[in-house]
Amino acid sequence: MSKRTIIPFGPQHPVLPEPVHLDLVIEDEKVVEAIPSIGFIHRGLEKLVEKKEYTEMVYVIERICGICSFGHGWGCVSAIEGAMDIEVPARADYLRTIWHELSRVHSHLLWLGLLADGFGFESLFNHTWRVREAVLDIFEETTGGRVIFSVCKVGGVRKDIDNATLKGISEKLDEIRKETAELTDVFIEDTSVKNRLCGVGYLSKEDATDLCTVGPMARASGIVQDIRLTGNGVYDDLGFEPCIETAGDCWARCKVRIDEIYASIDLIQRAIEKIPDSEIAVPVKGNFHGEFALRMEQPRGEAFYYAKGFDEPTKYMERMRVRTPTNMNIPAMVKTLQGCDLADVPMNILTIDPCISCTER
Amino acid sequence: MSVFKIGKVVMGSLFKKPATLMYPVVPREWQERTRGHIDINEPDCILCGMCMRKCPTNAITVDRDAHTWVIQRMKCIQCGCCTDNCPKKCLTMAQTYTAPSVTKVIDTFEIPQKEKAAGGGAADGKLQNNQDECIYCGICAKNCPQEAIEVNRDEKSWKLDEDKCVKCGLCTEKCPKKCLEIK
Amino acid sequence: MSEKKYKIQNFEPITADKLLERVKELKADGYRFVQLCGITKKDHYQLLYAFDLDHVMLLLRMDIQPDQEVESITGDYWPAFIYENEVHDLFGIKFLHNALDYGGNFFTTSEPTPWAIK
Numbered sequence: 001m002s003k004r005t006i007i008p009f010g011p012q013h014p015v016l017p018e019p020v021h022l023d024l025v026i027e028d029e030k031v032v033e034a035i036p037s038i039g040f041i042h043r044g045l046e047k048l049v050e051k052k053e054y055t056e057m058v059y060v061i062e063r064i065c066g067i068c069s070f071g072h073g074w075g076c077v078s079a080i081e082g083a084m085d086i087e088v089p090a091r092a093d094y095l096r097t098i099w100h101e102l103s104r105v106h107s108h109l110l111w112l113g114l115l116a117d118g119f120g121f122e123s124l125f126n127h128t129w130r131v132r133e134a135v136l137d138i139f140e141e142t143t144g145g146r147v148i149f150s151v152c153k154v155g156g157v158r159k160d161i162d163n164a165t166l167k168g169i170s171e172k173l174d175e176i177r178k179e180t181a182e183l184t185d186v187f188i189e190d191t192s193v194k195n196r197l198c199g200v201g202y203l204s205k206e207d208a209t210d211l212c213t214v215g216p217m218a219r220a221s222g223i224v225q226d227i228r229l230t231g232n233g234v235y236d237d238l239g240f241e242p243c244i245e246t247a248g249d250c251w252a253r254c255k256v257r258i259d260e261i262y263a264s265i266d267l268i269q270r271a272i273e274k275i276p277d278s279e280i281a282v283p284v285k286g287n288f289h290g291e292f293a294l295r296m297e298q299p300r301g302e303a304f305y306y307a308k309g310f311d312e313p314t315k316y317m318e319r320m321r322v323r324t325p326t327n328m329n330i331p332a333m334v335k336t337l338q339g340c341d342l343a344d345v346p347m348n349i350l351t352i353d354p355c356i357s358c359t360e361r
Numbered sequence: 362m363s364v365f366k367i368g369k370v371v372m373g374s375l376f377k378k379p380a381t382l383m384y385p386v387v388p389r390e391w392q393e394r395t396r397g398h399i400d401i402n403e404p405d406c407i408l409c410g411m412c413m414r415k416c417p418t419n420a421i422t423v424d425r426d427a428h429t430w431v432i433q434r435m436k437c438i439q440c441g442c443c444t445d446n447c448p449k450k451c452l453t454m455a456q457t458y459t460a461p462s463v464t465k466v467i468d469t470f471e472i473p474q475k476e477k478a479a480g481g482g483a484a485d486g487k488l489q490n491n492q493d494e495c496i497y498c499g500i501c502a503k504n505c506p507q508e509a510i511e512v513n514r515d516e517k518s519w520k521l522d523e524d525k526c527v528k529c530g531l532c533t534e535k536c537p538k539k540c541l542e543i544k
Numbered sequence: 545m546s547e548k549k550y551k552i553q554n555f556e557p558i559t560a561d562k563l564l565e566r567v568k569e570l571k572a573d574g575y576r577f578v579q580l581c582g583i584t585k586k587d588h589y590q591l592l593y594a595f596d597l598d599h600v601m602l603l604l605r606m607d608i609q610p611d612q613e614v615e616s617i618t619g620d621y622w623p624a625f626i627y628e629n630e631v632h633d634l635f636g637i638k639f640l641h642n643a644l645d646y647g648g649n650f651f652t653t654s655e656p657t658p659w660a661i662k
Contacts, residue, residue: 039633039651047659056417059440082551127370130380144394144454150440158445159394182370190366212577212623225576230599231548293594293603294550295578304579304594321592323579331623360651 002028007342011040015118015346018356022349026342034337036330042360049317054080054288054307055154057320064322065358066147067110068298070096070103072322073152075296078232079307079320080154082292084284090234091278092156097233098166098271099142099149101264106135107299108257108264109180111353112187115254118350119196124186131179138169156281166272173265184258197251201336201348204248213332215301215325216260217352220245220252227297238270253351287313300353301325324358391456396439398459401430405451406472409527411506412443412452425527428474434459434466448506448529487543488526488533490519494540501532501541554602563606564615570595571620575602580617580627582635584659589635593617608637610661618643626650636660 005026011019019040025033048060062073074096081088113128136146142161143149151158161169187193203213208221218225219242226242228235243259245252291308304323310316329352336348382389391397408430410423420436421443423429444452459466497519499512509525510532512518533541558566578594578601591614593604608614616639618625628639629650636657639645648656
């Protein structure tokens with residue numbers, strides 16, 4: 001038996017600017033075991049509900065993550081609306097879906113860029129982010145923010161997009177789809193990319209089920225699991241179908257996300273065609289009461305929200321729980337790391353699309 | 362075998378305009394909705410403190426005695442919660458970002474004192490309730506940003522703490538019977 | 545049109561001694577573990593376990609006393625170690641037989657068990 005060494009990975013590491021630390025137990029070039037530690041930046045945002053009124057809490061929850069911020073805002077208001085039995089106007093639901101899917105396009109493009117950066121393909125990284133910039137411009141035009149939108153509020157949305165602008169967005173998306181296609185061809189077909197991704201970090205369907213993986217990670221292992229199927233938003237009207245791959249390796253995870261970019265663009269364009277004219281918000285009055293648990297499909301997978309009011313209704317919540325998708329994918333990451341080459345460690349970590357700062361809230 | 366698939370994109374970009382802006386030589390164009398920083402129109406402010414209470418990050422401090430409205434720029438997250446809740450709509454979202462700085466910038470705005478008895482503006486009256494019409498619903502008390510009104514349905518009483526009242530007029534707007542008046 | 549799946553709220557009360565038995569049943573039925581969180585009540589804690597089967601959630605609600613020790617479910621659902629360590633570090637609730645126990649070093653907090661009942 002050869003000698004075992006422990007290599008510390010992170011919390012500062014060039015491959016990902018996220019504070020996760022891993023103790024990699026190495027035997028020759030193989031990783032035998034990986035022990036994760038997180039918790040460097042726990043912010044205690046969930047505890048803030050005791051001091052912030054439920055209508056303000058939305059803006060706090062949104063800032064859990066810079067990439068999937070809209071989804072967090074939506075999840076939070078959905079939980080509150082569910083508990084208080086508020087019915088949201090149809091246009092608001094459509095607008096939320098459009099913004100959420102746009103976030104998914106921007107998040108997946110960001111991730112593809114980071115992946116390219118991770119395996120050392122710098123020009124691909126820069127070009128992916130160039131395309132992503134167009135999506136950010138749409139955000140700034142419609143919401144006023146490039147990453148944090150602050151457009152969701154309890155009872156609806158705060159800003160409307162007029163139909164002419166929506167048409168413009170649809171045309172811009174055609175352009176984005178064309179430019180993305182040139183780049184995703186590289187991810188799918190280029191030999192150097194395939195050498196780094198194919199067969200790396202294999203996760204079987206059984207393991208993925210056992211380790212309770214969520215999101216693109218689960219879908220790449222052939223599990224049909226997408227929270228968008230549960231009926232929140234207007235996905236039912238748009239004819240949504242999840243993207244599934246069965247290979248279970250890093251390349252499959254990459255492919256699922258690429259497919260999702262196109263699926264999201266289609267969903268947005270269909271939503272823009274179908275969007276009804278109506279109010280964008282209903283007034284919300286009174287104290288917070290009731291409890292509600294729901295999940296949202298974030299770009300990274302399933303996120304869980306739970307809102308609970310006090311027995312005596314006040315303006316404050318007793319508990320607001322947010323569980324982000326990365327939380328659920330860390331065990332699977334540890335599993336795929338076991339037995340991989342040291343050089344493949346960055347790929348294994350990147351393909352779960354880690355967002356450690358979200359994980360700790 | 363497909364090698365150098367990126368070639369087409371890389372070659373193409375040689376003949377295209379740069380994707381980035383020559384900042385700061387070329388100034389950035391702001392969108393109409395860009396959330397840059399919070400601006401205040403001082404003469405309209407009545408120092409009610411609604412923005413201070415609603416701010417998720419406690420970036421705003423309103424001092425009624427010193428007649429100041431203070432914002433900690435580095436704490437502000439530009440959510441726009443204060444502009445939504447301002448009863449006088451004197452807070453606005455301006456488009457330019459605050460300049461980067463190595464210190465925590467705190468901006469203080471002097472709020473001019475409202476001149477008393479200058480032709481019957483809203484600021485110099487007193488909130489009055491016509492108790493014959495009042496149904497003691499308590500909506501005024503719920504909407505009061507200062508919690509200056511106390512309503513008891515059972516005892517049919519309506520009390521106003523005049524020191525706390527800022528005469529913002531929110532209660533008169535919300536009153537279903539229109540029995541409240543500032544005069 | 546049938547009720548939307550996300551609106552179905554299945555809350556099920558459970559006691560600490562029945563927990564493992566029920567979790568084993570759920571595992572056998574093919575449920576996926578979703579999350580575990582703690583809730584601070586006035587004089588006790590509540591643990592909320594969430595499971596998922598075909599996109600419908602089932603939530604187990606368990607009341608426990610401050611000094612009560614809880615059996616870990618990591619035997620059946622290994623990924624639960626993250627949550628059990630989190631609840632231990634934030635609320636001070638002890639879990640027995642945790643498969644991967646960080647011994648209170650999972651989260652770096654400026655004070656120990658910040659969300660415990662004061």
